[in-house]
Every structure is written in structure tokens, then in C-alpha cells.
Amino acid sequence: MKKMTIADAAEYYNVSKEAIHNRIRRGSLDCIVDNGVKYVAVESAKGNTASANIANDNRYTQYIEQENERLREKVDVLEKETTRLRDQREQMLIDERVKVEQIYKERDAQLRNVLHVVATKFLSHVNTDTVMEEANVADAINVDVVDSEIDEWVSLKSFLKLKRYNDKEKKKIKNRFESLADEDIRLSTRGGKIFLNPSEYDYSDLLL
Structure with a gap:
């Protein structure tokens, strides 16, 4: 055999x-x-x-x-396509998140600008009752003004509250104003309180 x-x-x-x-x-x-x-x-x-x-x-x-080789090649193609789609989806999510964050930033900036303009307008042209009614801040702000003949003047205390300075900044600014209360024509003292007239005078040098 x-x-x-x-x-x-x-x-x-x-x-x-x-x-x-x-x-x-x-x-x-x-x-x-x-x-x-x-x-x-x-x-x-x-x-x-x-x-x-x-x-x-x-x-x-x-x-x-x-056939195994052909299937392996097909699997490779599918895996690459899956990776591409996953990367594309992740990039789309990142782009959308950036857009949303940018929208919120822009809205926040616009809101701050509006509040600043409104606060400035109130300080310059509106009396105490109108400020409290329109801005709904009766509980948050006690605006002090002198009599009607000088109703464009606003107290330093109310001015600082509307400007939203922190306590440390308020103290420094208040000391600055008090040191010039009797000398600066932009300031008026009534009842031991200092009053400003933002519609007529610029106080930026004292707010730095």
C-alpha cells in the first residue's frame, strides 16, 4: 500500500x-x-x-x-464611513453649541446695554416715582431727591445703587465725593446728603 x-x-x-x-x-x-x-x-x-x-x-x-477578503474590505469601508459620520456629527454639535453660546453672549451684552441706557435715562430725566414704577425697583432702591425746583438732582446714595458698584467701590467713591462736597460746583449738599446732577455734569473723574 x-x-x-x-x-x-x-x-x-x-x-x-x-x-x-x-x-x-x-x-x-x-x-x-x-x-x-x-x-x-x-x-x-x-x-x-x-x-x-x-x-x-x-x-x-x-x-x-x-470572499473573506472582500467582506473585510467592505467592513473597512463601512467603519471609515461610520467614523466620518460620527466625526461630522460631533463637529455639528460643537458648532451648534458655539452658536448658542454666542447668541446668549450677544443677548447678555444687549441686555446690559439696555439696562445701562435705561438707568442713565432714569437718573437724568425721570423723577423718583417714575423710576420706581417703570423699573419695578421700589423694594430694592430708595431714591433720594431734593425738592421739585431741583428735581434733576439725585442723591449720591441712589446714584451708586443704580450703578451697581460693590461695597468697596462705593466706599472709595463716596469718600471722593465727600472730600469735594464744599468745593465742587457739580455737587450740592442738602440735609447732610450729597446730590448730583448727571444730566448737566460729568462725574467720570470721580468714579474712576
Whole structure:
């Protein structure tokens, strides 16, 4: 009985060793183990039929390998597309967040400007009752003014409250005004209180 090693059988049939092992597992080729070495019984391969079967197995294996490679390439393409879409989505979310933050910043800036203009207008042209009614700050601000003949004057205390200075800044500014109360024509003292007239005078030098 003619027998060959797996390697010799693969060379004989012009196929891979894996194809020989597959045929052995399926029983298409007889296997003989001699002293722990596996051999193929060549004469039991039924001549050309066995060779044809092995060749078919080899072609099938190649086909499977080709299909696997094609599927791997397709998976790679899908993974790249998924990554691209994910990155695109994340960038869109970042852009939208930046837009929203910018909108809020612009609205905050506009609101601050409006409040500043309104506060300045109230200080310059509106009496105490109108300020409290329009701005709804009756509980927050007690505006002190002198009599009607000088109703454009507003107390330093009310002026500082509307300007929203912190306590430390208020104290420094108040000391500045008090030191010039008797000398500066822009200031008026009534009942021990200092009054300003923002519609007529500029006090920026004392507010620095």
C-alpha cells in the first residue's frame, strides 16, 4: 500500500496541506498513523476522482478566502464611513453649541446695554416715582431727591445703587465725593446728603 506524508500528498495532488487535512476529516482520503506520523493512503484515493475532489476543495477554500477578503474590505469601508459620520456629527454639535453660546453672549451684552441706557435715562430725566414704577425697583432702591425746583438732582446714595458698584467701590467713591462736597460746583449738599446732577455734569473723574 502506497502511503505519503501530508506534505508529499499535497505536492502530489498540487493542493495545500490544509486541503489534504480537510479531505481526511471528511473521509475522502484514508489516513494511516505509523509511529505517531500521519500518512495518506494514496491508492485509496480512487485515482483521478480523489484528485478532482481535492482540487475542488482547494478551489472552494480559495473562494472562501476571496470572499473573506472582500467582506473585510467592505467592513473597512463601512467603519471609515461610520467614523466620518460620527466625526461630522460631533463637529455639528460643537458648532451648534458655539452658536448658542454666542447668541446668549450677544443677548447678555444687549441686555446690559439696555439696562445701562435705561438707568442713565432714569437718573437724568425721570423723577423718583417714575423710576420706581417703570423699573419695578421700589423694594430694592430708595431714591433720594431734593425738592421739585431741583428735581434733576439725585442723591449720591441712589446714584451708586443704580450703578451697581460693590461695597468697596462705593466706599472709595463716596469718600471722593465727600472730600469735594464744599468745593465742587457739580455737587450740592442738602440735609447732610450729597446730590448730583448727571444730566448737566460729568462725574467720570470721580468714579474712576
